[in-house]
Amino acid sequence: MPEVSRFFGIIITMYYETGTHQHPHFHARFGEYRASLTIDPPALLVGAMPRRQQHLILAWAELHQEELLENWDRVVQEGTLRHIKGLD
Secondary structure (H helix, E strand, C coil): CCEEEEECCEEEECCCCCCCCCCCEEEEEECCEEEEEECCCCEEEEECCCHHHHHHHHHHHHHCHHHHHHHHHHHHCCCCCCCCCCCC
């Protein structure tokens, strides 16, 4: 899975799944938790995440929404994803 960002133990990845949810989205992992989140607007799509980490992910996604959408266009076109700065 192509990694887009990493912060506070959260790993953000993005890949295109043919036939699955087609809305622009990304995936987040934290320990044993897994979730898919929409980009516009940033929201939980499927999965589960601890409340604190979910708030961090959503805040990060809001700050980097344009970059996430650009990466979504790249992933659909099978291009190379760009790294997005995490939260400090």
